[in-house]
Amino acid sequence: MSADALRFKLNKKLKVGASRPNNSKNGGKNTQSSHSGIEDGGKGKSKLGLKDKNSHTGQEGIDAKRKLRPMSSDRTRKRIYANQETDKELVSYKKKTLSGKERKRVVKDDSVKGKNSNASSRSMWVSGKLDDGASESKRSSRKVKNAVKNAQVSDTTWAKEVARNKSVKVNNGDTNLSKKHSRSKFGPSKGLDEKPSPSVSVSNSAKKNLRDRKSPDEDIEGEQPKKKSKRVIRIDPYDISNKRLDDGIAIFESTKEKKRDLEEKADISKNAQFREIQPSPSILSFVEDNLLGRRRLIELQRAGYNTELSAPLDNIPFSTSTERERIEENVFRNKLTFFAAAKVSSSFPPPDLPEIAFAGKSNVGKSSLLNALTRQWGVVRTSDKPGLTQTINFFTLGSKLSLVDLPGYGFAYAKEEVKDAWVELVKEYVSTRVGLKRVCVLIDTKWGMKPTDLQLIDLMERAQTKYQIVLTKTDLVFPIDVARRATQIEESLKAHKSVVQPVMMVSSKSGAGIRSLRTVLTKIARFAKL
Ligand SMILES: Nc1nc2c(ncn2[C@@H]2O[C@H](COP(=O)(O)OP(=O)(O)OP(=O)(O)O)[C@@H](O)[C@H]2O)c(=O)[nH]1
Ligand SMILES: [Mg+2]
Numbered sequence: 001m002s003a004d005a006l007r008f009k010l011n012k013k014l015k016v017g018a019s020r021p022n023n024s025k026n027g028g029k030n031t032q033s034s035h036s037g038i039e040d041g042g043k044g045k046s047k048l049g050l051k052d053k054n055s056h057t058g059q060e061g062i063d064a065k066r067k068l069r070p071m072s073s074d075r076t077r078k079r080i081y082a083n084q085e086t087d088k089e090l091v092s093y094k095k096k097t098l099s100g101k102e103r104k105r106v107v108k109d110d111s112v113k114g115k116n117s118n119a120s121s122r123s124m125w126v127s128g129k130l131d132d133g134a135s136e137s138k139r140s141s142r143k144v145k146n147a148v149k150n151a152q153v154s155d156t157t158w159a160k161e162v163a164r165n166k167s168v169k170v171n172n173g174d175t176n177l178s179k180k181h182s183r184s185k186f187g188p189s190k191g192l193d194e195k196p197s198p199s200v201s202v203s204n205s206a207k208k209n210l211r212d213r214k215s216p217d218e219d220i221e222g223e224q225p226k227k228k229s230k231r232v233i234r235i236d237p238y239d240i241s242n243k244r245l246d247d248g249i250a251i252f253e254s255t256k257e258k259k260r261d262l263e264e265k266a267d268i269s270k271n272a273q274f275r276e277i278q279p280s281p282s283i284l285s286f287v288e289d290n291l292l293g294r295r296r297l298i299e300l301q302r303a304g305y306n307t308e309l310s311a312p313l314d315n316i317p318f319s320t321s322t323e324r325e326r327i328e329e330n331v332f333r334n335k336l337t338f339f340a341a342a343k344v345s346s347s348f349p350p351p352d353l354p355e356i357a358f359a360g361k362s363n364v365g366k367s368s369l370l371n372a373l374t375r376q377w378g379v380v381r382t383s384d385k386p387g388l389t390q391t392i393n394f395f396t397l398g399s400k401l402s403l404v405d406l407p408g409y410g411f412a413y414a415k416e417e418v419k420d421a422w423v424e425l426v427k428e429y430v431s432t433r434v435g436l437k438r439v440c441v442l443i444d445t446k447w448g449m450k451p452t453d454l455q456l457i458d459l460m461e462r463a464q465t466k467y468q469i470v471l472t473k474t475d476l477v478f479p480i481d482v483a484r485r486a487t488q489i490e491e492s493l494k495a496h497k498s499v500v501q502p503v504m505m506v507s508s509k510s511g512a513g514i515r516s517l518r519t520v521l522t523k524i525a526r527f528a529k530l
Helices: 003-019 031-036 041-051 059-068 075-097 100-151 156-172 178-184 188-193 202-214 216-223 248-275 281-289 297-302 366-374 416-432 451-463 479-492 514-527
Strands: 336-342 355-360 392-397 401-405 436-444 467-472 499-505
Touching (some): 248 479, 281 479, 355 366, 355 416, 366 401, 366 436, 366 467, 392 416, 436 514, 467 479, 499 514
Parallel strands (some): 355 401, 436 467
Antiparallel strands (some): 336 392
């Protein structure tokens, strides 16, 4: 047959083969697959080889096959063809070089090989492609795992963040995570949207991660905004600082405080008023002449008084003997003798002698003054405990005068009924006693007159009993205050009719003013008539 005839037959066969129904696995869905030769390639080749022994799988058949196969843009097909061509070239080379039997064996082997090699090459290529993809995904997952493992940060959120950034890197095929990571600390969602910068490598980002990991707590503390703690106001139920003024407690407290303030102000004003008193010159000179008030011993010694004697100021200056010897001629030189004590008015002794009584508050120094006037210490009992004298005690001073020691009024260590009885007894005595020539109302120089003193004075004013104010314990206050007190009392009693002026000032301890008082009282005894 000529070459043209052979080409004709071959074309015809090929046409018949092309129009034949597809037996491939695709089942005709893809008509190209039957022609593509991925699965038919070997078969077609063997068929051609078997049917056309002379062709020896010649170049014509291959060209025809190429013509029948549609051109595809798929690279896989092109690669298969390339492999096939190289295989064919090898086969043809072996056929040319080898002898008959060997050539046949080679052809068989090659035909078998061709099937397998195509399949294997194809499978290898496909698997290689799949392997590449799988290995890449495995690598990425391994990187993520390593990143998470290396991180080992206590803060799980931070580790998750790193892993997320890594996964983003893998997904995007990007190597830069530094910016993402740094920003993802503040907002991970933002980090995913960030576009990576290609200039930074993975190693740099890992280093930065490690650097950041050194002080995660610091970052958390430093960068996390501090939550504002809510202020809790605790109300103390016992706190009355927020109570209104109309509350009972507040009123009670305020009234108490007001009273206290008023009392303090009154005291202050009283003291201020007292300091403003200007004593008269006669009183001031009397205080200075008698060395009344608080004095230093050196001052008494310079004045010539023997401080070793009792009541030194009651002695004559520069005198070696006591005043007792000099007053022997006077009434007060007589012996002081106790002769009666009365708790009630019915118990009063008969009024045979003119009487001088000593009244005043408890502990003011009544009994002490009796001893100082007569210089007979210990005849009349004294005590620093108020309320010692509880009866009206009658003393005779010679045969011409009687001295009466009255119980004190005001504060005393005694029952109220007893004290009331004392007051009533004293009131009755000073208002009804026949022969009472003078009542010495003793006032403590320091404290001045008290309401009880004024009550007694009012009573004697009504009874027209002569009374004279005697300031006691003058040695306990400054001389000027002695003068002020005397002036104050004189001013307050100016309107009184029964009062005998002047106010006497004495000190039973120092003896100051005793002689002056003795002189005044001696005149009473001398001129007193029953
Ligand atoms: N510093 C000083 N103390 C005095 C003075 N007169 C009396 N005393 C003291 O005052 C205290 C009371 O003296 P009394 O004489 O007991 O007073 P009283 O007024 O009789 O007292 P009753 O009997 O309780 O009413 C005593 O401790 C005396 O030593 C004085 O002039 N100066
Ligand atoms: Mg007394």
